[in-house]
Amino acid sequence: MRIKYKSKDELRALRDAGLAVSEILDDICKAAVPGATTWELNEVAASGIARLKVKSAFLGYQGYPAVLCTSVNEVIVHGIPRKDEVLKQGDIIGIDFGAFKDDFCGDSARTVVVGGQTSPEKQKLVDVTRESLERAIALCVPGQRLGDLGFAVQSWAEEHGYSVVKDFVGHGVGRQMHEDPAVPNYGKPGTGKRLKSGLVIAIEPMVNAGAQHVEVLDDDWTAVTQDRSMSAHFEHTIAITDNGPWVLTQAAPSPGSP
Numbered sequence: 001m002r003i004k005y006k007s008k009d010e011l012r013a014l015r016d017a018g019l020a021v022s023e024i025l026d027d028i029c030k031a032a033v034p035g036a037t038t039w040e041l042n043e044v045a046a047s048g049i050a051r052l053k054v055k056s057a058f059l060g061y062q063g064y065p066a067v068l069c070t071s072v073n074e075v076i077v078h079g080i081p082r083k084d085e086v087l088k089q090g091d092i093i094g095i096d097f098g099a100f101k102d103d104f105c106g107d108s109a110r111t112v113v114v115g116g117q118t119s120p121e122k123q124k125l126v127d128v129t130r131e132s133l134e135r136a137i138a139l140c141v142p143g144q145r146l147g148d149l150g151f152a153v154q155s156w157a158e159e160h161g162y163s164v165v166k167d168f169v170g171h172g173v174g175r176q177m178h179e180d181p182a183v184p185n186y187g188k189p190g191t192g193k194r195l196k197s198g199l200v201i202a203i204e205p206m207v208n209a210g211a212q213h214v215e216v217l218d219d220d221w222t223a224v225t226q227d228r229s230m231s232a233h234f235e236h237t238i239a240i241t242d243n244g245p246w247v248l249t250q251a252a253p254s255p256g257s258p
C-alpha cells in the first residue's frame with residue numbers, strides 16, 4: 001500500500017472525525033472513576049457514537065468485540081472492556097477510541113489516573129509517555145523524518161529509565177484506520193521517510209516502566225508487559241501541514257490549524 005497524501009477537503013473531513021473522537025474520549029475519561037467497570041466505559045463510548053452519528057473503527061476490526069480498548073495498569077494496549085473489571089483509585093487506564101465520520105477516521109488514546117491520584121511512580125510514567133508524544137508531534141513538519149519522530153519518543157522514555165514497546169507501531173490514517181506508513185516509537189535521527197504536507201499519521205507511544213517485552217493473553221487481544229510492570233499509552237491523529245502539526249484529535253488549536 002502506498003501513502004495517500006490528503007487534500008484540503010480530505011483534511012477538513014479528517015478534522016471533523018478527529019473532533020468527534022476527542023469529544024467522545026472526554027466523556028469516557030470522565031467516567032473512569034473508582035467503582036466503574038470498563039464495560040461501563042464501553043457503554044459511554046457507544047452512546048457517544050450514537051449521539052454524534054459516527055461509526056466505531058474498532059468493533060469488528062479483525063473480530064475485535066467492543067467499541068473501545070481499556071488497558072488497565074500492566075495492560076499495554078487492546079484490553080477488552082469487561083463487566084467484572086472494576087476500576088480502583090490509583091489505577092492507570094489507557095483508553096483508546098477510534099471512529100469514522102463521513103468515511104474518514106479519527107484514532108486517539110489517553111492514559112488517565114482513576115480518581116485523579118496515584119503513586120508518584122505511576123504518575124511519572126503517565127507524564128513521560130504523554131510528553132514523549134508531545135515531542136514527536138512538535139516534529140510533525142515537512143522535511144522531518146520518521147526516524148526523528150521515533151527517536152524523540154524513544155530517547156525521552158529511555159532517559160527516564162523506561163522502555164518503548166516495539167511490537168506495535170503507529171500508522172497512517174485516512175479512509176482507513178490503518179494506512180501506510182508504519183510509525184515506530186523508536187528510531188535513529190536522520191533516517192526513514194521524510195514527512196510531506198498532507199500526510200496524516202497516528203503517533204501512539206506505548207511506554208513500559210520495566211522491559212519492552214509484550215505478552216498477548218489467551219483472549220488473543222490483551223497485550224500485557226511480560227514482566228507485569230506498569231504501561232501507559234497516548235495517541236493522536238496528526239496532519240502534517242506547511243504551518244506545522246495539526247492535531248486532528250485535539251479540540252484545542254495547534255500550529256497547523258487553518
Ligand code: MF3
Pocket residue numbers: 057058059061062064068069078096097098107108109202235
Ligand atoms: N488505536 C489502536 C490502533 O491504532 C486500536 C485498534 S485495536 C482494534 O491500532 F482492534 F480495536 F481496533
Ligand code: CO
Pocket residue numbers: 107108170171202204235
Ligand atoms: Co492507532
